[in-house]
Amino acid sequence: MTNELWIAGAGSGKTHKIITDAINIIDGGGRVLVITYTINNQAELRSRFVELYGKSSEDFVVKGLFSFYLEDMVRPYQNLVFTDRITAIAFTENNPHLWPGSTKYKKNRGEKLDDGLINPLHYLTPCKTQVYSGLLAKLAALIAKQSTNAPAKRLQDIYHRVFFDEVQDLVGWDYEVIKSLSKIMPSTICCVGDFRQTIYSTTFGHKAPKTSQQKIKYFHKLKFKQHSMPTNRRCIQSICDLSDTIHPNMYVRAVSEVDNIPDEIAHHYGTYLVKKSQVNDYIKYLNPQILRWSSTTGKSYLPANLSWHTFGSSKGLGFNRVLIIPPKKHIDFLSGDTEAFNKDKTDESRNKLYVAITRARYSLAILVDDKLVGKIPYPVWNDTINSTTYPKNNLNSNRT
Numbered sequence: 003m004t005n006e007l008w009i010a011g012a013g014s015g016k017t018h019k020i021i022t023d024a025i026n027i028i029d030g031g032g033r034v035l036v037i038t039y040t041i042n043n044q045a046e047l048r049s050r051f052v053e054l055y056g057k058s059s060e061d062f063v064v065k066g067l068f069s070f071y072l073e074d075m076v077r078p079y080q081n082l083v084f085t086d087r088i089t090a091i092a093f094t095e096n097n098p099h100l101w102p103g104s105t106k107y108k109k110n111r112g113e114k115l116d117d118g119l120i121n122p123l124h125y126l127t128p129c130k131t132q133v134y135s136g137l138l139a140k141l142a143a144l145i146a147k148q149s150t151n152a153p154a155k156r157l158q159d160i161y162h163r164v165f166f167d168e169v170q171d172l173v174g175w176d177y178e179v180i181k182s183l184s185k186i187m188p189s190t191i192c193c194v195g196d197f198r199q200t201i202y203s204t205t206f207g208h209k210a211p212k213t214s215q216q217k218i219k220y221f222h223k224l225k226f227k228q229h230s231m232p233t234n235r236r237c238i239q240s241i242c243d244l245s246d247t248i249h250p251n252m253y254v255r256a257v258s259e260v261d262n263i264p265d266e267i268a269h270h271y272g273t274y275l276v277k278k279s280q281v282n283d284y285i286k287y288l289n290p291q292i293l294r295w296s297s298t299t300g301k302s303y304l305p306a307n308l309s310w311h312t313f314g315s316s317k318g319l320g321f322n323r324v325l326i327i328p329p330k331k332h333i334d335f336l337s338g339d340t341e342a343f344n345k346d347k348t349d350e351s352r353n354k355l356y357v358a359i360t361r362a363r364y365s366l367a368i369l370v371d372d373k374l375v376g377k378i379p380y381p382v383w384n385d386t387i388n389s390t391t392y393p394k395n396n397l398n399s400n401r402t
């Protein structure tokens with residue numbers, strides 16, 4: 003057996019695979035570590051493990067990426083580099099060594115001091131007890147090197163399998179860490195992800211690999227065996243077909259394996275437009291999970307006290323019914339403007355649309371201005387619908 007890379011589309015069963023593999027290992031007396039980037043995905047992994055296993059287990063360990071770096075890669079060996087104990091992570095989206103809003107570096111922040119020793123101010127805040135999140139992977143890679151891979155040896159002793167989920171979000175130094183681990187663990191690591199869902203980046207900077215092609219090449223260089231999963235097990239075919247339009251000509255067609263629509267859902271399924279003037283009725287009758295571009299999108303016309311996710315925070319989740327509140331750019335794209343994303347510096351906006359669409363199992367509705375109806379090639383939710391035809395207690399927001 004070799005280390006594995008599973009790259010597969012939304013809803014193909016990547017999370018399901020992690021959990022069922024983990025259960026098999028735990029039933030055989032083993033211990034599993036799953037590392038993922040977002041808090042929502044950590045919660046989703048834990049709850050789906052309990053759903054399938056029937057209870058929680060201390061042999062199923064889920065950690066956020068930064069906690070993993072700090073607890074497993076850095077802190078046990080930090081004396082090799084720093085004297086003070088690192089107590090916490092200082093979260094940084096931007097390079098903390100640059101003056102804000104500028105490309106100018108602050109003084110004395112380089113990695114090495116004049117005497118060749120490591121400069122604490124490169125990795126740690128001035129009080130020297132907090133480590134910058136964006137430099138944790140670099141520090142973990144440094145410690146792995148200086149300790150001749152002691153963290154990997156320790157992990158190999160503790161865990162029978164180590165999963166990295168949402169691997170598309172890893173960049174640069176994260177890959178140096180995976181390289182150091184794979185030297186000691188040639189058959190323990192399983193990386194799982196979908197490059198169409200790259201919407202975060204774990205850190206700033208220019209270190210490769212950054213693009214999906216570079217990342218896949220890196221895994222191949224480390225001798226990871228690549229696998230795929232051919233079908234979508236979450237979304238019905240019409241939702242798969244809409245999701246396939248988001249990255250045209252890049253991937254094979256998503257084929258749905260969902261052929262059974264529950265009775266309580268069957269009165270409304272498929273892909274629809276919902277007019278702004280009817281959004282309150284739609285929400286009232288169908289109780290969809292609301293996914294909005296940002297926390298403020300649609301604020302002026304959506305009812306207050308709704309439960310919602312942003313497109314980004316919905317990653318990893320699934321719902322029977324979804325109502326998308328898109329930004330103008332997404333509406334332009336869905337109206338046929340194939341160049342709507344052309345000026346974007348990254349694929350984040352396009353990928354967020356793909357993530358949002360693929361959260362829906364049975365019905366996907368997209369909110370549009372009334373005047374745009376007719377310009378977008380999807381049916382409009384039936385505005386003459388009679389509320390008595392809708393069951394009061396439907397299953398619309400059940401997570402999958």
Ligand SMILES: Nc1ncnc2c1ncn2[C@@H]1O[C@H](COP(=O)(O)OP(=O)(O)OP(=O)(O)O)[C@@H](O)[C@H]1O
Nearest residue numbers: 011012013014015016017018019235236318319402
């Ligand atoms: N082998 C399987 N047997 C039965 N159900 C499955 C299987 N694989 C996946 N499913 C179901 O299909 C749905 C989607 O699976 P899952 O969430 O694991 O996909 P995913 O690839 O992680 O999705 P995403 O990347 O979009 O978050 C879930 O409801 C899951 O329970």
